[in-house]
Amino acid sequence: MSEIGNEARRAAERVARDSYGRLVAFLAARTRDVAGAEDALAEAFASALKSWPDDGVPDNPDAWLLTVARRRQTDAARRRYTRTAGEVHIQLMAEELEDAAAHPDAIPDRRLALMFACAHPAIERGMRAPMILQTILGLTAIDIAAAFLIPPATMGQRLVRAKTRIKDAGIPFSIPEREDLPDRLDAVLEAIYAAYAKGWTEIGDAAADRLADEAIWLGRLVVSLLPDEPEAKGMLALMLYAEARRPARRDADGLYVPLEQQDIALWDEPQVMAAEALLRAANRAGPTGRYQIEAAIQSAHIARRVTGQANWPTIVTLYDVLLQLTNSPVVILNRAAALGERDGPEAALTSLDTIADDKRMADYQPYWAARGHFAARAGRKDEAHEAFTLAIGLSSDEAVRQYLSGQRTALNDG
Amino acid sequence: MKFMLLIHGNEQAMMAATPVNPTGMNPEYAAYNEALIKAGAMLAGDRLRPTTTAASVRIRNGKTEVLDGPYAETKEQLGGYYLIEAADMDAAMDWAGRCPAAQWGTVEVRPVWPTQG
Known part of the structure; x- marks a missing residue:
């Protein structure tokens, strides 16, 4: 399929999902029956995913889905009523659909x-x-x-x-x-x-x-x-x-490229x-939460777009703030990596030593990759070799494994 | 909890991907083993010789029958195993994903059924 065709397909699917989610949320919010709401719309949603990309998106997607859902729901209810009389749930869902279909423009976003x-x-x-x-x-x-x-x-x-x-x-x-x-x-x-x-x-x-x-x-x-x-x-x-x-x-050969x-x-x-x-x-209201700080760290990393170098002092400071919020060994690890760029590899290794006994680090691949990286830069070849070996053994991504193997081999050349 | 990781794959492909190294273990497996040991997860693990060397034994009606070859002739064979200690199924599956064989074969994860007493 052409790129434009794909684009149209994705756009149609997007509208279908947007409408579907809004309708499920609306129905479920009233009955607290998520599975029931999904059931009610399942077939209508499936036919929307199938027909909209080819036939185009209808003017009122919500109304389209509701019309199809209501028809199927009534059929299903009729069939089921003959078997289990008075199933409240089906009745309730059918009424919800009737209500919604009567005023599809007034459906609130729940x-x-x-x-x-x-x-x-x-x-x-x-x-x-x-x-x-x-x-x-x-x-x-x-x-x-x-x-x-x-x-x-x-x-x-x-x-x-x-x-x-x-x-x-x-x-x-x-x-x-x-x-x-x-x-x-x-x-x-x-x-x-x-x-x-x-x-x-x-x-x-x-x-x-x-x-x-x-x-x-x-x-x-x-x-x-x-x-x-x-x-x-x-x-x-x-x-x-x-x-x-x-x-x-990833580079042209599919190999891992560090940030x-x-x-x-x-x-x-x-x-x-x-x-x-x-x-x-x-x-604007002052940085407070974890995600804002993490985003700010990313912003400082990519400062090298403009300045040619990541803003390491700012990154270390932001990690200090994040550490106070989370007290997580992963944050200590990331902070140590930034510290290594600001103050040199020994500073990073000293910082990494503080979490060396944390059991969670024993099988945490990024910890050993960082240890290997800074031990290599500090000229501690044996330590770096051992850390890279563990990092390789803990990788499940072939590209990362190859990158680390390359780093380990480079120890002997340097 | 103990888990068994069973490495399945085509024997020919397995020999090509990780040839038997006369001077020691294949480096990717060596790294994996070291990581397992360092994390305290390694209980046992071995590579098995090809199924051409296998014999299967069973007793039927009191008579012992010995068959040449593996229990089942399949496109993929059991080529090795690890017995590991992991906190739960998810952790065991993480280890399975790190096994070099996961790149070309299939690593089956089986919880060990502990015996009482």
Whole structure:
């Protein structure tokens, strides 16, 4: 298919998902029955995905979906009524559809409330991102499972369990009160960012690449629905900084290229500008949250677009702030790497020593890669060799493994 | 929890991807083994000789039958295994993904059924 044809197809699919998510959220918010709302719209959504790319997007996508859904729903209800008389749920859903179809222009956007339900503390943390991807975007369990590297049947079961929990545990469909909002919003952002991170780390995998796009789209949706929340903007900026560098992280031979050696010309300038604008808007009230600080660190990294060098002193300072917020060994690791650029390899190694006994580092690949890198620069060849070996053994990405093997071989030449 | 990682793949492809190294282990496997040991996850692990050297034994009606070759003739064969200690299935699957064989073969993850007493 031609690139233009693909473009049109993606655009049609986007509208279908937008409309689908809005309708699922609307129906589910009234009945608290997510699975029922999805069932009601499933067939209509499938035929939209099939016919819109070829026939064009209808003038009122919501009304189109509702008309098809209502017809199928009535058929299904009739069939089922003959078997189990008085099934309240079907009746209720049919009424909801009737109501909505009567005034498709007046359907409020309840997607934010649905996202808060999906990322509720009572929902298992690892299932929050898959739930949002399925309910808001209509992704199938098979697609989600592929991106999350979980067997499809297992992912399907976990999604069903989470939806039952929303219904049975009385999880509310609402935007939390002011005092609870920061914490609860953080769970929503964390879920979306987890989806993005999956799409970022798995390279050359179509399911994963697509997940990154979907996560960015969800990020934009949250920003548009909560325009006053700086952290939402911060997270979207963070995703866009990473996305802008996507084309630069592999060379022509498919080998891994570390951030500091990436070809600036390959960075996507419009995405960088969009990220910078979002970060400025987020910081207007003063930088406060984790995502804003992480986005600011990215901004300092890519300062070499202009100055020829990353702004290492600022990066170290920002990591200090982040460390106070999170107290995470991963932040200590990243800070040590920045410190190494500012003050030299020995400073980095001393800092890395402080987390050497942390059990989580024993099988954490980036820790050993960083150790290898700075030990090599400090001229400690044996230590570097051992660290690179462990980093190679802990890699699951062939490109990274080859890069590290190259670094290890270079120890003998230097 | 203990998990068994079973390395399946086409024997010919396996020999091509990681030829038997007379001077020691293939460097990618050496790195993987070292990472397993350092993380305290390694319990055991070995490469198996090709299925041409296999024999299968069973007793039917009191009579011992010995067959040349593997239990099942398939396109892919069991080529090696690791027995590892991991916190849960997800952690075991992470280790399976790091196994060099995952790049060209399939690494099956099986929780070990602990025996009582």
